[in-house]
Amino acid sequence: MDKTISIYWFAIITLVAIAIVYMVSAFYGAPYDIRANEAGLLANRVADCLSQKGEVSSFLFDSEGNMIGFNNDFEEKCGIVLSVEEIWTESQYYFYAGFFSLEDTQNPNYFYETGNLNLIPSCEVQKDKEFDNLAKCVEKRFYSTSGEKQYLIKILSVVRKTEKNVK
Amino acid sequence: MIRKKSDKGTILIENVIFIILNLAFITILILFIAKQGSGEALLEQAYAKKIALIIDASKTGTEIFLDMSDAPGVSEEWWNDNYANAVKVDGNLVTVKLREKGGYSYSFFNGVTPIIDMSPEGKLYLVIRGGETESG
Numbered sequence: 390m391d392k393t394i395s396i397y398w399f400a401i402i403t404l405v406a407i408a409i410v411y412m413v414s415a416f417y418g419a420p421y422d423i424r425a426n427e428a429g430l431l432a433n434r435v436a437d438c439l440s441q442k443g444e445v446s447s448f449l450f451d452s453e454g455n456m457i458g459f460n461n462d463f464e465e466k467c468g469i470v471l472s473v474e475e476i477w478t479e480s481q482y483y484f485y486a487g488f489f490s491l492e493d494t495q496n497p498n499y500f501y502e503t504g505n506l507n508l509i510p511s512c513e514v515q516k517d518k519e520f521d522n523l524a525k526c527v528e529k530r531f532y533s534t535s536g537e538k539q540y541l542i543k544i545l546s547v548v549r550k551t552e553k554n555v556k
Numbered sequence: 557m558i559r560k561k562s563d564k565g566t567i568l569i570e571n572v573i574f575i576i577l578n579l580a581f582i583t584i585l586i587l588f589i590a591k592q593g594s595g596e597a598l599l600e601q602a603y604a605k606k607i608a609l610i611i612d613a614s615k616t617g618t619e620i621f622l623d624m625s626d627a628p629g630v631s632e633e634w635w636n637d638n639y640a641n642a643v644k645v646d647g648n649l650v651t652v653k654l655r656e657k658g659g660y661s662y663s664f665f666n667g668v669t670p671i672i673d674m675s676p677e678g679k680l681y682l683v684i685r686g687g688e689t690e691s692g
Contacts, residue, residue, distance in 0.1 A: 398574075402581055409585060417592040423605050430612040431665060468667040468686075470648045482665065553662065 415556075422554040424525035431469075432529045432546040435486055438467035439542055440533035445488070449499075450535065456488065456499045463503055471504055476552065480505040483524075483547040488540045498540070508547040524549040596630050600660040603627070604652040607643065607682070608664040611650070616668060616686035624678040631655040636676070643680060645670050 439446055448466060451457045464470060473481045483504035487497035512526035529544045603624060610620055627642060628635040634656050635642070644651045648667070653659035669685040 399577070402578075406581065406585055410588065413589055413592045417595060417598060420601060421605055423609060426609055427612065427665075430609065434612070434666065464667070469665050470667045471665060472648060473663045474649065474661060 419556045420554055422521070424548045424550055424554050425527065427550070428525050428527040428546045428548040431482065431484060431548065432527045432544045434469060435467065435484055435544050435546065436529060436531060436542070438469075439486055439544075440531070443533055445533045445535040445540060445542075454536065458499050459501050463501065473550070474553075477550075479507075481524075481549040483508040483545075485543075485545040487543045489543065491539050491541060494541055497543075504547070505549070508549055511549075512545065512547060521555045522551055524551070596655055596658060597660070599626065599630060600652045600654050600658055601662075603643070603654075604650050604660045604662045607650045607652070607680075608662040610682065611645075611664045611668065611670050611684065612666045614666065614668065614684040616684055618684040620680075620682040620684070622680040622682060624674075624680050627654050627678045628676075630658075639674055639676050639678070642674055643672050645672060 439449070449456055449458055459466065471480055471482045483502070483506065485500065485502040487500040489495075489497050508524045511524040512528075514520065515523055515526065524547045526545060526547045529546075531542055533540050533542055607622070610622070614620065624643075628639070631654065635654070638653070642652065642654055644653070648665065649661050649663050650670075651659055651661040671683040671685055673681040673683075675681075
């Protein structure tokens, strides 16, 4: 009788142990998700690069005042490094910066995008509901001037890094 | 009479084994929860991500002081020998290592050079310099 009780007892406490181990692991094993913060900081960094004190950065224009944008020198001019840890083979960042005139805020006068284009659908999917396993997106928009001209600048920054931020 | 004595002895041994196994089980469970709760790996991850975000948010010339006074408690012996290398920056990768078999790395996108100085008490002094990133 005692032996039977012992067997059942240990079966019960084994189940309890498994449940406790699972719960503790789930609680403490989940990594901190900082992707939204990172995407926000990236958007701010790009915004600081494109416009300073309310004026569009002069390096985006040629000597005649025409917008020439970046010539594959974005990382150098903005001081941004988009390389990531070796565990990923493709870029974990994407961003888009569009310059719109105030008359037409749908078609950009100039836009620049770089990073992993495959991350864009993550933003579309998450417009209604957020999914942890998808990349995090942050959109910013602000106005800036260049001489007489006014621009609406839209920035979209996306950070994936799912493996390091989601269990 | 002899048989009865033998039965009593068996019951006692069974009870002792039962109690010992129960105590062992509870001890293992408490140790497991305590180890998980102390969060050595979690602490490394938290500091690596925190430092990466600080660097991302900083402009050239920024000086930052970060209190990591709970870091020496993770592994005091290891810390005393290696505190200067507990936080390292290699390229655009921050690595925080607070114990022998540990370490967590996280990348930052800001193309600056963080200069790192860690005190034995766990006070991190970070200076953000411009230009290419290099080992701190």
